[in-house]
Amino acid sequence: MGLGLPVAFAFFVTNVIGLYLFFGGSVGVTQMIANFSDAVSTYALAPLPMFLVMGSLFFRSGLGEKVIYALDLCIGNLRGRLAYVVLAAGTIFSALSGSSLANTGMMGSLMVPEMLKRGYKPHMAFGPVLGAGSLAVIIPPSSLAVLLGSLAQIDVGALLIAGALPGLLLVVMYATLIFAQTKIDPDAAPHYPVPAVRAAEKVRAVAVNIIPMSVIVFMVVGTIILGIATPTESAGLGCAAVFALLFAYRRFSWSVVWKSLDDAMKVTGMTFLIISASTTFSQIFAFSGASNGFIQFIVGYDLGPYPMLLMMLLVVLLLGMFMDQVSMMLITLPIFLPIAQQFGYDPVWFGLILLLAYEVGFTTPPFGLLLFIMLGVAPKGTSLKTVALSAAPYIALTLLLILLIVLFPRIALFLPNLI
Helix, strand or coil, rough: CCCCCHHHHHHHHHHHHHHHHHHCCHHHHHHHHHHHHEEEEEEEHHHHHHHHHHHHHHHHHCCHHHHHHHHHHHHCCCCCCHHHHHHHHHHHHHHHHHHHHHHHHHHHHHHHHHHHHCCHHHHHHHHHHHHHHHHHHHHHHHHHHHHHHHHHCCCCCHHHHCCCHHHHHHHHEEEEHHHHHHHHCCCCCCCCCCCCHHHHHHHHHHHHHHHHHHHHHHHHHHHCCCCCCHHHHHHHHHHHHHHHHHHHHHCCEEEEEHHHHHHHHHHHHHHHHHHHHHHHHHHHHHHHHHHHHHHHHHHHCCHHHHHHHHHHHHHHHHHHCCCCHHHHHHHHHHHHHHHHHCCCCHHHHHHHHHHHHHHCCCCCCCHHHHHHHHHCCCCCCCCCHHHHHHHHHHHHHHHHHHHHHHCCCCHHHHHHHHC
């Protein structure tokens, strides 16, 4: 990877070398090829492409702009009101798309120019977009949660639902941060007059542009909570709901459908290629004795469960500075999962903590993906340092949430235990 080789091919090169060393040469390569069909035909992975199609349809059709318009009408004449609009929209979009990259790209292109034009300081324009964009990692339906649940053999439905309460708690923490920033530095978000809007107009905007979107949320999240559908079935229902809304709003076009399928195909194809290589990577780790040897090495230090968890989180945070979330997940899981089992961590609790740590990696320099998306929509001359510093308080709050979940596991397990 340091030489610039794509992650999928870096995995393949590593696997071929490992197979020749530990599996008897070409026989091992044959086994790797045989692994491919089993790796990508896992039923738990089926929601991944459908969630991607659902999110792409939502954004490419322009339905997201209607949500922002309605929220802009409804939020009162607050200082920093556009930051609150971004946060509310990001929360809703996270429950509709499951893609942090799409959320950040859309809100950044729509809201950042307007916020800067209104005199918002850069950290007040970039920070809320980066914070709200990353919410899609844990607020269901999260495509990253589906992938993690499948690879780690964690109940995907439970892991998806587990993110709902911590996700909303993080939204409240972000809103408190915005309020504090505007109190400490009122000039960071200049107050400007907003035309009065009649209550009836607000109600109509919500009824027309937001409430119908709740159908998608119910189809995906509600059906899982009620036990009506599996995650795979709920993903299919979510896609059907988006299509229904496209027809209802007269936004349906074959061009949008084709582009959305193309988006999902590219991401799914590369992800499945990496997963195929990762399966063999895990087998080499186990067969060579590396997994068992590493566990015995760690256990020999007689660390408690919390220091061990801290070590794993530090590894993820370090890797997040240099690589994407899928790559981190596939490299770390073969090492982390046996350790987690050794220490008796609850799998859903542990999976959610990992998701939050992967979320931090989206916004950590020098290679956080969301930072570069923001640089793409920011005015020319904006530095990576400016964008990264804007994200820093939101990263700190995410780390605080991880600490709260470690201290109070019921934050993560309350909803899964209900179902």
